Amino acid sequence: MTQLTHPTSSPSRPHPAGPDATQHAIVIRQLTKHFRRRDGSTVPAIDGADLHIESGEFVVLLGPSGCGKTTLLRSVAGLETPDSGSIAVGGVTVFDGEAGIDVGPERRELSMVFQSYALWPHMTAAQNVRYPLENQRGPRQSRSQMNERVTEALTAVGIGDLGGQYPNQLSGGQQQRVALARALVNNSTVVLFDEPLSNVDAKVRETLRVELLAMQRRLGFTALFVTHDQAEAMELATRIAVLDRGQVQQFGTPDEIYARPATEYVAKFIGNTNELPGTRVAGGYETPVGLVRTPEDAGEQATVLFRPEHARLSTEQPATASALPGRVVAVLFMGTHTEFLVRSGETRMRIWVSGRSTDFAEGDEIWVGLQEQDVMVFASHPGQSARPEDDAR
Known part of the structure; x- marks a missing residue:
């Protein structure tokens, strides 16, 4: 199978983070975000979150609806603006509330796979995957180079023969693979996943979990993955961050989370208990x-x-x-x-x-x-x- 490769270095960007952040793919420090209710009151979606994610990890943000996991993911992506705290991606500060830094999503050098896949319906699978290459900053690749990258990406996710199909001609699982190929085609070393397997049936979901994990191990990108599915989190994660009301209750390996829960909430949320x-x-x-x-x-x-x-x-x-x-x-x-x-x-x-x-x-x-x-x-x-x-x- 053709394998995508990641560059050994990335172009220089503004706002280099401190020395501690350079040792991690993602560093989140004391991040807060409030939403305003219709009655004028505010509620914390993220409440002092701290996460240090190493390169090559598969980290899962796990919790029930309303716990803040999606808001945290969107804040890393640049789709939400936190109230305070800081975020560094690849050793570069992309958000710092105190310093007034807020790098746009297109400049954070990461990719995202959405729950709805967000595929252009009027474009073929190959055209959807090529879209980031056609719109990326910096020198533009030749069409032949872009086509080669698209072929590599589609082949890597197991649908190399479906490049000419439109989204409505593909199954949910195939659409998910197109979305993943699009996320990987520009050599992103950090990929964010917003419940990408929730729209496929249980059997396909199990297959895609295995394939996604194998692909992540092979390509070596850092994954930050949101889900409310405990089994999915336990199967995929190198480490799990369990969230409740915007706070990280525990951040550890699946074994630590299950066998040595830090709080009663974690113990009762993960697995079954008497x-x-x-x-x-x-x-x-x-x-x-x-x-x-x-x-x-x-x-x-x-x-x-x-x-x-x-x-x-x-x-x-x-x-x-x-x-x-x-x-x-x-x-x-x-x-x-x-x-x-x-x-x-x-x-x-x-x-x-x-x-x-x-x-x-x-x-x-x-x-x-x-x-x-x-x-x-x-x-x-x-x-x-x-x-x-x-x-x-």
């Missing part, structure tokens, strides 16, 4: 289903969490750190695992067993066993208000 209110006692926390031993003390009142796959079911009381009694009320075969719904008093727990399991049936009295290291505990904040509905994007 949640129990707890009151501190000697050795752990007393919950509605019994004593749960925890690896740390989170205060007098806490939320105790554990993941469905970390518990073990048995008919006899287990010798684990925690043993919780219950009764099986439902058995659901999910393909990769069997889910047992276990009720203890007014509390319902979800327990997963790998593959198809017929060891327990509805109505069975059982025990749920937990090891101390598999339990997460976070201080409770009863007075904390619920997440407000706001205009953050």
Whole structure:
């Protein structure tokens, strides 16, 4: 397969960033952005965000609707103007609120793949991909050079034979590949992705994830990718930034985010959890289903969490750190695992067993066993208000 290559150096640009920023593809420091509501009040879409993204990383901005991930991505692209803070791309400051720097999107030397793909309907796939080359700053390439680059880009994304097709003649997956080829054709070393896989069906989405990741590894560009899909984030990312109400709650590898969440919000947003209110006692926390031993003390009142796959079911009381009694009320075969719904008093727990399991049936009295290291505990904040509905994007 023909491979696109990236230049070893880029043309000089104004506003060189400090020495720390030059070691990273993207550096975001204390970025803030507020939107004004119709009633005149303001809401923070980005609230003091800090991210240092290394060259060649695949970083995913993950969170629910309204958490600020799209606004953060658009700020890096230059499509939103933050209120304060700074952004450096490739060692060059492209935004600094205090210094009054705001480099236009066309001068930030990055590319973007939009959710809607943003393809020109009156242009063929090849013409769409060639468009950035025809409109780039600096010396213009010859038509033969541009055609060669377009062919390389289309071939690299696996649609080298579809250059003559118009967007309405292409499937959603093929349109996505055209958009990606257009982003890569001018040798951008940083590519931004705004939920580019959300418009294709689940099976195609899985295929495109694998292809996108392989392509990113092969070509070596830095990717900043927005999604609300946890599985997508876990599969693609070298590191994940979990956002909530404009703030980066945690920035780490998928394993760190899943196994060692920094906050209760991250623990409950990533993956599935069983949640129990707890009151501190000697050795752990007393919950509605019994004593749960925890690896740390989170205060007098806490939320105790554990993941469905970390518990073990048995008919006899287990010798684990925690043993919780219950009764099986439902058995659901999910393909990769069997889910047992276990009720203890007014509390319902979800327990997963790998593959198809017929060891327990509805109505069975059982025990749920937990090891101390598999339990997460976070201080409770009863007075904390619920997440407000706001205009953050």
